[in-house]
Amino acid sequence: MNKLKSTEELQDFINLAVNEIDLSFEPSELYDPIRYILSLGGKYLRPKLVLMAADMYHLDLTKVMPQALGVELFHNFTLMHDDIMDEAPIRRGKITVHEKWDINTAILSGDVLFVKAYQSIVQADCEMLPKIIELFNKTAEEVCKGQQLDMNFETQDQVSLPLYLKMIRFKTAVLLACSLKIGALVANASAEDQEKLYHFGIYIGIAFQLMDDVLDVYGEQKDFGKQIAGDILSNKKTCLYIIAYEKANKDQRKVLDHYFSHQHFEPKNKVLEVMKVYDAIGVKSLCLEMMAENHALAIRYLNAVSVSEERKSVLFKFIDLLMLREN
Amino acid sequence: MNKLKSTEELQDFINLAVNEIDLSFEPSELYDPIRYILSLGGKYLRPKLVLMAADMYHLDLTKVMPQALGVELFHNFTLMHDDIMDEAPIRRGKITVHEKWDINTAILSGDVLFVKAYQSIVQADCEMLPKIIELFNKTAEEVCKGQQLDMNFETQDQVSLPLYLKMIRFKTAVLLACSLKIGALVANASAEDQEKLYHFGIYIGIAFQLMDDVLDVYGEQKDFGKQIAGDILSNKKTCLYIIAYEKANKDQRKVLDHYFSHQHFEPKNKVLEVMKVYDAIGVKSLCLEMMAENHALAIRYLNAVSVSEERKSVLFKFIDLLMLREN
Structure with a gap:
């Protein structure tokens, strides 16, 4: 029985593999931006989940590294296109591809x-290939759906909480779930375990995104790459906003309508006024409650996976760190 | 032995299959543009090649229809993204997706x-799946390379003929070649036949694109969806331009430089003056000669395919029609 790999060991393992991806092709206009976005690093959340799931079943991790890299490459593809659509100037603290080059370059x-x-x-081996491809294609389509729903929200006056949860499930959670399931699939885990890990990924993904929404406004601002309360400043309809808007009285709704209109406001003042409404309604705790519910559901699914506690320990520790982050 | 399907029968067969593609998904913002671009029809050149290649080997064509549709869907994907990059207002006589909706919609x-x-x-069956996917991925990457080279040409002062041929090979020919090879592959043709059909596709694709370049300027203008000498008006570096520029004397080069600069000219006059240079140099016949060379090479490869003349008859007739079109 091989020892379970620590998160740090997996990180090193992924770093090595990413550095070995051959992108020295012509024309350079096409491959330079790919090398650039990959050079920005990131947390490698998704490939880590692939490897952790596979490691639970004692798989030689070199066997699943192509899939781990595949989901990371896919994630970076979505970032490159999403950043165009969201007109994002910064990604991982650096200038985005469509800003550094241009929109056409970022598309192609x-x-x-x-x-x-x-x-x-x-x-992958032929016998598991159809299943991997089917799962990956379904996931890729859902991630696009999530981005479309998110863009739709920008022009919708109101967004219901169920629709918001559907959006973050598609945009964030399904790729985490897919990563875990692919890891388990390649490691020949039972169909039941694959499903349980998939559901674990869905709920941890939703919890992760709700946490993100809360941290954007209430997190400690250690990370200079991030704007303080950027979601409020960009009128983003997050979980905080949606719950606040649903529970707001007439006056509070007026304040929200006012500051979430497309007028120009002094940033600090806008954040302050919106947060006053958030705090009066108590949306932070309501969101954290919802986050905790999804977190608990995730844990329940992970507990039900039929491997020893010891084989789950790295995954447990990893998601604890994820959920307890402060910015 | 089943009778070979005529081009018309294949067209009907493809029409039916395209109409059966299920795209009734939400959010509609994502699927409406897909339904729209598919409703514009087109010649179904690529799926026809898939089916024709498979039909040469007596395959039940329902078995390869998913691949035929797949290359057509891929082709439409490239059109949707290319039209953004090329700022094209019209596709198949109708308004393009990014104009009808917006750029973000066309990207996603x-x-x-x-x-x-x-x-x-x-x-597809498991045993041929890895080969199909490998070929398709390679082709998809090359098509992107072709589009990038084409975009590079816009800002390059001079483009060499070999680089131009490389561009059209990637942008146009490889997908035709891939279509033929996938058809043969699914029909269990020999590896030699698959390669011959691939090369046939490459050379017919290059010939097809060279013909396109010539017809843009010298074709009969029956098709009201197309602009007369649109390539000259948009300063496109086609085979005609590249050969003209290489062979031009000092005065002729001055004329080309003048009219291919980004100043505004009266359209009719611009076309007339550029065509004077083209005609003085005789670029039309030079291009047609190159076209004929590639056409002949293609025929040589098709002749070498190890099935009876009769099984090749539809494909021969089809490419004759393609190469003899007048606009």
Whole structure:
């Protein structure tokens, strides 16, 4: 029985593999942006989940590394295209691809990155290939749906909480769930375990995103790459806003309508006034409650996976760190 | 021995299959543009090639229809993204997706269309799946390279003929070649035949694109969806331009430089003056010669395919029609 790999060991393992991806192709206009976005690093959350799931079943992790890299490449493809659509200037503290080059470059390099993701994902044994591809395609389509719902929210006056939860499930949670399930699948886990890990991924993904919403406004601002309460400043309809708007009285709703209109406001003042409403309604605790419910559901699914506690320990520790982060 | 299907029968067969593609998903913002671009029809050149290649080997064509649809979906994905990059207002005589909706919609719907293409392509027996996917991924990457080279040409002062041929090979020919090879592959043709059909596709694709360049300027203008000499008006570096520029004397080069600068000219006059240079140099016949060379090479490869003349007859007739079109 091999020892379970620590998060740090997995990080090193992924770093090595990412550095080995061959992107020295022509024309350079197409591959430079891919090298650039990959060089920005990131937490490697998704490939870590692939490897952790596979490691639970004692798989030689080199066997699932192509899939781990594949989901990371896919994630970076979505970032490149989402950043165009969201007109985001900054990604991981650095200038975004469409700003550094231009929109056309970000579209086409993104497309190639998507192909590269597929090329990596399909490096698997023939008997499991159809299942991997089916899951990956379904996930890819859902991630696009999530981005579309998110964009729709910008022009919708009101967004219901169920629709918001659907959006974050598609935009964030399904790729985490897919990562875990692919890891388990390649490691020949039982169909039941694969499903349990998938559901674990869904609920931890939703909890993670709700936490993100809360931290954007209430987190400690250690990370200079991030704007303080950026979601409020950009009129984003987050879980905090949606709950606040649902529970607001007439006056509070007026304040929200006023500051979430597309007028220009002094940033600090806008954040202050909106937070006054949030605090009066108590949306922070309501969101954290919802976050905790999803977190608990996730844990229940992970507990039900039929491997020893010891084989789950790294995954447990990893998500604890994720959920307890302060910014 | 089943009778070979005529081009018309294949067209009907493809029409039926395209109409059966289920795209009734939510959010509609994502799927409406896909339904729209598919409703514009087109010649179904690529799926026809898939089916024709498979029909040469007596395959039950329902078995390869998913791949035929897959290459057509992929082709439409590239059109949707290319039209953004090229700022094209019109596609198949109708307004383009990014103009009818917006750029973000065309990016994200295009991404989903790419996923739909993959979902269709991979509906194949397990033993041939890795080969299909490898070929398709390689082709998809090359098509992106072709588009990038084409975009690079816009800002390059000079483009060499070999680089131009490389561009059209990637942008146009490889997908035709891939279509033929996938058809042969699914029909269990020999590896040699698959390669011959692939090369046939490459050379017919290059010939097809060279013909396109010539017809843009010298074709009969029956098709009101197309602009007369649109390539000259948009300063496109086509085979005609590249050969003209290489062979031009000092005065002729001055004329080309003048009219291919980004100043505004009276359209008719611009076309007339550029065509004077083209005609003095005789670029039309030089391009047609190159076209004929590639056409002949293609025929040589098709002749070498090891099935009876009769099984090749539809494909021969089809490409004759393609190469003899007048606009």
